Amino acid sequence: MEFPRLYIDGRRTELRVCVAQTFAARTLGMLxxxxxxxxEVLCLPRCAAVHTCFVSSEIDxxxxxxxxxxxxxxxxxxPWRIALLPQADSVWELPAGLAARCxxxxxxxxxxxxxx
Numbered sequence: 001m002e003f004p005r006l007y008i009d010g011r012r013t014e015l016r017v018c019v020a021q022t023f024a025a026r027t028l029g030m031l032x033x034x035x036x037x038x039x040e041v042l043c044l045p046r047c048a049a050v051h052t053c054f055v056s057s058e059i060d061x062x063x064x065x066x067x068x069x070x071x072x073x074x075x076x077x078x079p080w081r082i083a084l085l086p087q088a089d090s091v092w093e094l095p096a097g098l099a100a101r102c103x104x105x106x107x108x109x110x111x112x113x114x115x116x
Contacts (some may be wrong), residue, residue, distance in 0.1 A: 005113060007111040019112055040091040050082070077096075
C-alpha cells in the first residue's frame with residue numbers, strides 16, 4: 001500500500017501519512033506499535049479529540065482547522081491522557097518529538113498528498 005506524503009507549508013517531506021477514513025482505522029489509531037513501521041503520521045479527519053489509552057509511548061498531537069492550519073500542538077502527550085480542541089477539524093498524531101524536528105508550529109499548514 002502506498003501512503004500519501006506529508007506536506008508542511010507546501011514543502012514535501014518523506015513522512016508517510018495514513019488517513020484514517022474507516023471506523024476500524026480510527027479505532028486502532030496508534031494502538032498497534034507495528035503500524036508505526038509502515039507510516040509516521042496518522043491523520044484523523046473530522047475529529048477534535050483523541051486519547052492515548054493503551055498507547056505505549058508519548059505522541060505529538062496536532063489539531064488543525066478545515067484547511068490544515070495547525071491550531072494547537074500537544075507535544076509528547078503521555079499514555080492514558082485525553083486531548084481535545086472543540087474547534088478543530090482534524091487531528092494528526094506523530095511520534096513524540098517529530099513535530100519539533102520538522103519545525104511544525106502553530107500556524108503551519110499540513111496536507112497529505114496525494115490525498116486518499
